[in-house]
Amino acid sequence: MAVKSHSGRPNQLFRNLNSKIASIPMILTAMVIFMGGTIWTVVYSFTNSKLLPRATFIGFEQYERLWAAPRWIISIQNLAIYGILSLIFSLVIGFVLAALMDQKIRFENTFRTIFLYPFALSFIVTGLVWQWLLNPEFGIQAVVRSLGWESFTFDPLYNSDFVIYGILIAALWQGTGLVMCLMLAGLRGIDEDIWKASRVDGIPMWKTYILIVIPMMRPVFITTLVIIASGIVKVYDLVVAQTSGGPGIASEVPAKYVYDYMFQAQNLGQGFAASTMMLLTVAIIVVPWAYLEFGGRKRG
Numbered sequence: 001m002a003v004k005s006h007s008g009r010p011n012q013l014f015r016n017l018n019s020k021i022a023s024i025p026m027i028l029t030a031m032v033i034f035m036g037g038t039i040w041t042v043v044y045s046f047t048n049s050k051l052l053p054r055a056t057f058i059g060f061e062q063y064e065r066l067w068a069a070p071r072w073i074i075s076i077q078n079l080a081i082y083g084i085l086s087l088i089f090s091l092v093i094g095f096v097l098a099a100l101m102d103q104k105i106r107f108e109n110t111f112r113t114i115f116l117y118p119f120a121l122s123f124i125v126t127g128l129v130w131q132w133l134l135n136p137e138f139g140i141q142a143v144v145r146s147l148g149w150e151s152f153t154f155d156p157l158y159n160s161d162f163v164i165y166g167i168l169i170a171a172l173w174q175g176t177g178l179v180m181c182l183m184l185a186g187l188r189g190i191d192e193d194i195w196k197a198s199r200v201d202g203i204p205m206w207k208t209y210i211l212i213v214i215p216m217m218r219p220v221f222i223t224t225l226v227i228i229a230s231g232i233v234k235v236y237d238l239v240v241a242q243t244s245g246g247p248g249i250a251s252e253v254p255a256k257y258v259y260d261y262m263f264q265a266q267n268l269g270q271g272f273a274a275s276t277m278m279l280l281t282v283a284i285i286v287v288p289w290a291y292l293e294f295g296g297r298k299r300g
Contacts, residue, residue: 038279041272041275041276041279042272042276042279044268044269044272045062045063045269045272045273045275045276046058046059046060046062047062047269048061048062048269049267049268049269049272050266050268050269051266051268052268053268058269062269062270062272063273063277065270065273066270066273066274066277071249071252071257072254072257072274074249074250074252075252075253075254075256075257076254078164078250078251078252078253079232079235079253079254082164082167082168082232082235082253083229083232083233085165085168086168086171086172086175086228087225087228087229087232089168089172089176090172090175090176090179090228091179091221091224091225091228093172093176093179093180094176094177094178094179094180094183094224095179095183095214097115097176097180097183098179098180098181098183098184098186099183099187099209101180101184102184102187102188112180112181112184115176115177115180115181116177116178116181117177118173118174118177119174119175119177119178121174122237123174123236123237123238123241124237124240124241125241126170126173126174126238126241127170127238127239127240127241127242128241128242129170130166130169130170130173130242131157131241131243134154134155134156134166134169134242135155135157136153136154136155136158139154140154141153141154141155156169157242157243158247159247160247160248160250161250163243163246163247163250163251164250164251166242166243167235167238167239167243167251170238171235175228175231178227179224179228182220182223182224182227183217183220185220186217186219186220186221187213187217190213190216190217194208194212194213194216195208198212222289222292223289225289226285226286229285230282230285230286233254233255233278233281233282233285234255234278235255236253236255236256236259239251239252239253239256240256254274254277254278255278257274258271258274258275258278259271261274262275
């Protein structure tokens with residue numbers, strides 16, 4: 001029974017009491033484990049911790065070393081290239097596939113399953129599969145050369161200038177299906193009368209998508225953007241499975257830098273500093289999304 005206030009209305013604090021009680025374990029988990037671990041990591045990023053945490057504070061020295069390290073700079077450059085291209089191609093390809101699927105084509109369920117299936121695979125499996133496909137000795141290059149094009153070259157994973165694009169191919173193959181499903185759900189939520197009105201007014205279909213449909217799908221695009229961006233920041237599995245950061249350090253990414261320094265180089269302070277920078281990147285992504293999603297709704 002809800003506790004009533006003096007005015008006779010149910011007290012807001014006790015509304016949906018059962019739901020609030022059920023959420024207590026998750027709230028405690030988030031507060032103690034996630035928030036506690038995050039604060040602990042940030043605090044110890046200002047120490048000279050090596051194999052074990054040590055509360056000897058050295059200010060911003062770890063961050064100075066971090067941004068002076070060529071390996072970290074390369075990892076940031078790779079993440080920027082991978083992130084920008086992944087965002088663009090994932091959204092464009094996913095939306096185009098969704099628009100095609102929305103035309104009530106035959107065998108839609110079959111095609112949707114085929115496109116979404118790669119997302120069910122782990123990143124390690126995807127990385128190993130594409131490592132094989134991009135191997136010049138028995139992958140795509142070898143197959144094309146066996147057909148007569150002897151000068152054909154396609155070995156991005158073995159070229160330091162193009163290795164990040166080889167990783168991008170695998171990432172797009174795996175993640176585009178999910179983007180397609182999200183976009184398709186948004187398209188199916190568009191009122192059929194809008195399509196009929198645009199046809200009556202003689203508006204070309206491409207203009208209908210650009211000027212009417214896409215603006216109406218703003219929440220879907222924002223949510224999809226956040227999902228893609230969060231996956232970009234923490235990309236690790238694909239790199240390890242395909243190149244292990246090579247050739248040399250040409251395909252290094254921040255997540256691998258953190259792992260290597262914390263568990264192989266036994267330099268916790270440097271790993272904590274790098275992970276704090278990754279946390280800052282995530283915050284830059286999530287805070288604007290939360291503002292657009294929740295702040296805008298309050299104003300409306």
